[in-house]
Amino acid sequence: MVKTPLKSVPHEPGVGSEFPLLFIGLFFVAFVxxxxxxxxxxxxxxxxxIPTASVQQRTPRTTIIEYQVQDSDTVESLANKFDIxxxxxxxxxxxxxxxxxxxxxxxxxxxxxxxxxxxxxxSISSIAxxxxxxxxxxxxxxxxxxxxxxxxxxxxxxxxxxPDGEM
Numbered sequence: 272m273v274k275t276p277l278k279s280v281p282h283e284p285g286v287g288s289e290f291p292l293l294f295i296g297l298f299f300v301a302f303v304x305x306x307x308x309x310x311x312x313x314x315x316x317x318x319x320x321i322p323t324a325s326v327q328q329r330t331p332r333t334t335i336i337e338y339q340v341q342d343s344d345t346v347e348s349l350a351n352k353f354d355i356x357x358x359x360x361x362x363x364x365x366x367x368x369x370x371x372x373x374x375x376x377x378x379x380x381x382x383x384x385x386x387x388x389x390x391x392x393x394s395i396s397s398i399a400x401x402x403x404x405x406x407x408x409x410x411x412x413x414x415x416x417x418x419x420x421x422x423x424x425x426x427x428x429x430x431x432x433x434p435d436g437e438m
Contacts, residue, residue, distance in 0.1 A: 332353075332381035333381060333414040334381060334414070335363075335378050335379065335380055335381065335386065335430070335432075336353075336378070336379040336381075337376050337377075337378065337379075338376065338377050338378075338379045339374065339375070339376050340371045340372060340373050340374060340375050340376070340377060341373065342373050344371055344373075345369065345371065346360050346361065346366075346369040346371065347369075349371075349377075349379065353379050355379070355380060355382060355383045356383040357369070358383075358437070358438075359380050359382075359383045359384060359385070360377065360379065362385050362386075362438045363377070363378040363379070363380050363385070363386050364377045364378055380432060381414065381432065382412075382432065382434050382435075383434070383435060384402075384404075384432060384433045384434040384435050384436040385402050385432075385433045385436035385437070385438055386430055386431070386432060386433075387401075387402070387430070387431045387432075387433055387436075388428060388429070388430050388431075389425050389426065389427055389428065389429045389430075389431060390427050391427050393425050393427075394425065395409050395410055395423060395425075398431065398433060399433070402433045402436030402437060402438070403436065403437050404433055404434070404435055404436050404437075408433070408434050408435060409423065409431065409432075409433055409434070410423060412432055412433075412434050414432065415431050415432055416429060416431075
């Protein structure tokens with residue numbers, strides 16, 4: 272068997288060399304798109320973003336937690352830990368200052384806002400007005416208890432979360 276050398280084919284600059292550049296360009300565009308879609312705010316008051324790869328996203332909590340205060344806990348550290356405002360912790364626990372007692376149990380709401388225990392005559396509108404929010408924020412909060420008709424249960428004694436409510 273006789274081996275013949277491979278003949279080199281003349282190559283014009285720019286012809287056939289577009290594929291690697293096209294591939295690199297598409298990869299770059301896909302990467303930029305992915306990073307832009309996978310960022311979360313560092314906190315609600317600034318617009319800096321960090322990739323989600325370095326942040327564990329939490330599943331929204333649906334209930335109020337009964338939390339036992341540990342030695343190193345502060346209102347600020349708990350607010351950061353549970354991603355709620357410091358006022359939310361103070362309001363839920365009728366606190367007048369930031370004093371926490373180690374071993375005591377405090378309520379941690381699932382979102383920033385207030386907890387309201389309904390009384391006779393309450394309506395979504397009256398609760399919203401009391402806590403300075405749009406009634407829709409209460410109605411649309413998915414974890415408030417609803418009755419058979421699908422509306423929020425306003426039976427006296429029912430605890431309702433008022434997202435972003437203020438006291």
